[in-house]
Amino acid sequence: MQRGLIAEINLNNLCNNLKLVKSLAKGSEIIAVVKADAYGHGSVEVSKRLLREGINTLAVAFTSEAVQLRAAGISCKILSLFDSDHDSIINYNLTPTLNNLKTAQALSSFASKKGLIISSHLKVDTGMGRTGFHWYNKDEILKIFSFSGLNIEGIMSHFSDADLNDKEFAEEQIKRLKDIQSFLLQKGIRIKLWHISNSAGLMSLAKANFDAVRPGLMLYGYSPLQNIKSDCQLQPVMSVKTNILQIRKTKALQPISYGKTFITKRDSTIAVLSAGYADGLNRLFSNNLDVLIEGKRAPVIGRVCMDLTMVDVTDIKEAKEQSKAILIGSDGDEYIDANELAKRIGTISYEILTTFGSKARRTYTGF
Numbered sequence: 001m002q003r004g005l006i007a008e009i010n011l012n013n014l015c016n017n018l019k020l021v022k023s024l025a026k027g028s029e030i031i032a033v034v035k036a037d038a039y040g041h042g043s044v045e046v047s048k049r050l051l052r053e054g055i056n057t058l059a060v061a062f063t064s065e066a067v068q069l070r071a072a073g074i075s076c077k078i079l080s081l082f083d084s085d086h087d088s089i090i091n092y093n094l095t096p097t098l099n100n101l102k103t104a105q106a107l108s109s110f111a112s113k114k115g116l117i118i119s120s121h122l123k124v125d126t127g128m129g130r131t132g133f134h135w136y137n138k139d140e141i142l143k144i145f146s147f148s149g150l151n152i153e154g155i156m157s158h159f160s161d162a163d164l165n166d167k168e169f170a171e172e173q174i175k176r177l178k179d180i181q182s183f184l185l186q187k188g189i190r191i192k193l194w195h196i197s198n199s200a201g202l203m204s205l206a207k208a209n210f211d212a213v214r215p216g217l218m219l220y221g222y223s224p225l226q227n228i229k230s231d232c233q234l235q236p237v238m239s240v241k242t243n244i245l246q247i248r249k250t251k252a253l254q255p256i257s258y259g260k261t262f263i264t265k266r267d268s269t270i271a272v273l274s275a276g277y278a279d280g281l282n283r284l285f286s287n288n289l290d291v292l293i294e295g296k297r298a299p300v301i302g303r304v305c306m307d308l309t310m311v312d313v314t315d316i317k318e319a320k321e322q323s324k325a326i327l328i329g330s331d332g333d334e335y336i337d338a339n340e341l342a343k344r345i346g347t348i349s350y351e352i353l354t355t356f357g358s359k360a361r362r363t364y365t366g367f
Contacts, residue, residue: 003274003307005242005281005327007357009041011049011366013221013235018053020233021215024202028209029193031079033216034069035061039350040357041220041237044072045364050219051076059214063088063096079121079154082131086110089118097156098122099131104144111149121154126176126196127169128160135176138183145189154193154212155180162200162208163224170201174208200224222338222349236337239329240356242275244293244321245308256310257302262287264301266314271298273309273325280359281309281327284345291325294318295332298325328356 021030032055038046047058047069057077060066063085066078070092077095084096084107098104098120111118122144123132133141135157145152157177162170177196184191195212197205202213203225217224221236248270256262256270271293277283286303291311298311298319313319324331328338338349 004279005240005275005360007360007362008239009362009364010237013237014049015053016235017219017221025213029212030055031057031059031212031214033059033214036354039220040354042362047074063094066094067092096120104147108147108149117151119151119153121156122152124157124180126157126173128158155191157196159198159201165226240327241324242273244271244323245274246272247321259303262302268312269314271311271313271319276305276307276309278306280355282345288344291327292331292334293323293325297334
């Protein structure tokens, strides 16, 4: 029997979500974000399907991720958002992001010694406070254009809170990026690609599309916005399930799992699932999660163990050994998504997806 978690990745749903991205992008170039192994969905498989659907540029966090894509035969433009390993950039034809003066100087020196011109994007920090040239240091930004060996084909920034209903600061970030744009135009510098919009910006701030957009989460079927419309056309790409290892009968007033945090209130039927926190099922889900079994919700009872998790199936007479237990997905009329899981443990859907995706055995449909 297959133990642990199984993540089923529906690439047809990915394509459906891409259609929405294209409609919102309104002609802006789409830079598909496939960092963190495509948010846990498998960067190679996801990227290949996106390329078939007309995507020409991918974005990753680190050059090591880009190298993995190149090894899989993916030859499109790949933007590395954070690091800029010089040898990888040259050997694998990658587009680095310049996040500070030191990085830019080092890459310039490397390229000049090699007699190369490296196409790059420049990151401007308009309010995220993480990486990039401060938006108010215009002279430092201007200095980059005097460096030999670099061709700045794009300038980018990143929203810090475009997911909130209050767009005041997101609007300020747009203004700051436009200030840089105007400043450079006054100096006679024209940049091919300006971009700031992530999924939240794309879904709620059309004015922020600029020349390109960088959708991530929405490609995988989730909205980052505070108020998710019930008619949202996004379809989750990942479903997650495991199996029932054993069915046990237990008397009333019996403890379940470590620490006796759950005591049965009645004679009960317990299903032991073949997955635990070693498989990515967070221990915070102890006594704090429903799974779907035979089309019905079954609550997790007691503490999640390293390899096993117990659920109460007393009211699910159809439950049997080898039955599927669905953590994310639908079963009959019932449905659980990553947002529900995230809310239970005080996190976000991104963490749920990347954690399950990195731990589960993935299968694919919709190639």
